[in-house]
């Protein structure tokens with residue numbers, strides 16, 4: 567594991583007394599791809615601006631390579647930024663856009679050196695052959711690559727990226743996600759990336775930092791964040807989750823809906839109330855008599871690889887992903903293996919997420935359509 571490069575220690579940011587970052591601690595390793603992930607307004611851009619030197623925290627310290635840099639201006643930090651609105655110089659071609667920063671360097675670089683470095687960057691962002699093109703005649707994805715090349719050409723040790731793919735359509739976003747990861751590895755530097763898109767965060771990052779309300783809720787590898795969310799907010803924000811109330815009976819046994827389930831979690835107090843998260847892909851459908859729980863299918867949607875079905879268990883609606891067709895109205899049994907059950911302590915987010923009748927806009931719409939169809943049927947009778 568590489569060594570620490572950046573450290574935020576006890577950083578708080580307040581605007582007119584409003585605390586928007588609350589005492590955050592964050593260590594960023596050299597050459598890692600770290601993503602700040604969270605809903606709008608949670609403090610991602612503010613955190614990035616503190617690292618970039620555009621914002622000085624109200625309190626707390628910022629260290630770069632062990633040196634406190636609170637008062638170091640942005641241009642003296644070994645950091646560069648790609649913004650969502652990449653603001654290219656539209657009157658300059660691709661070459662000149664990338665060369666722009668190099669031409670400002672003192673001592674001056676030679677013409678050959680500038681050309682060599684621009685072409686090296688064109689190669690890295692796969693824009694060789696586009697050097698004389700006006701940037702206004704590039705696609706969105708190509709413009710984004712120019713912005714990245716321009717930020718990378720001075721060879722910063724850290725690149726900050728604030729929702730750089732926000733303006734691109736989904737397909738291009740996916741391509742650029744792979745590209746960014748490849749570029750980060752080719753440059754062998756640290757990327758600090760901001761997004762509110764959890765899929766993007768999971769796909770690209772070495773570390774994901776989940777934020778909400780100016781606080782860091784969890785830091786970890788994508789797998790850890792997905793498999794071991796620390797509270798209901800993280801479980802809900804990362805992927806699809808059924809989150810239900812439970813009681814931890816003892817190490818390895820949790821009770822949900824009055825039934826006891828074996829799980830891998832331990833270390834809770836006896837009879838401690840908990841939140842239990844069950845991912846839709848971890849639920850097996852079994853014959854009714856073999857079910858640990860039984861429920862009624864209320865919706866089914868074909869998703870290509872699998873079906874999403876919504877199943878009502880005592881009024882609580884779960885999302886289950888299955889390759890088996892289960893008709894609406896049918897009763898099914900379910901089984902969950904111990905490693906498909908993840909127990910979390912109660913938190914301020916308990917009870918806010920995880921029931922598919924109340925929270926998913928997509929499914930609300932579908933239920934409305936289903937309800938209309940039912941009314942229609944009733945009229946025909």
Ligand SMILES: Nc1ncnc2c1ncn2[C@@H]1O[C@H](COP(=O)(O)OP(=O)(O)OP(=O)(O)O)[C@@H](O)[C@H]1O
Nearest residue numbers: 581582586604605606607608609610611612613762
């Ligand atoms: N200069 C400022 N003055 C006052 N409030 C600010 C300022 N900059 C940010 N804020 C507030 O701080 C909070 C966090 O803002 P920030 O831009 O860091 O959020 P974000 O996580 O990047 O959100 P988004 O995903 O919408 O970009 C918001 O409530 C915002 O209104």
Ligand SMILES: [Mg+2]
Nearest residue numbers: 610611612728
């Ligand atoms: Mg932002």
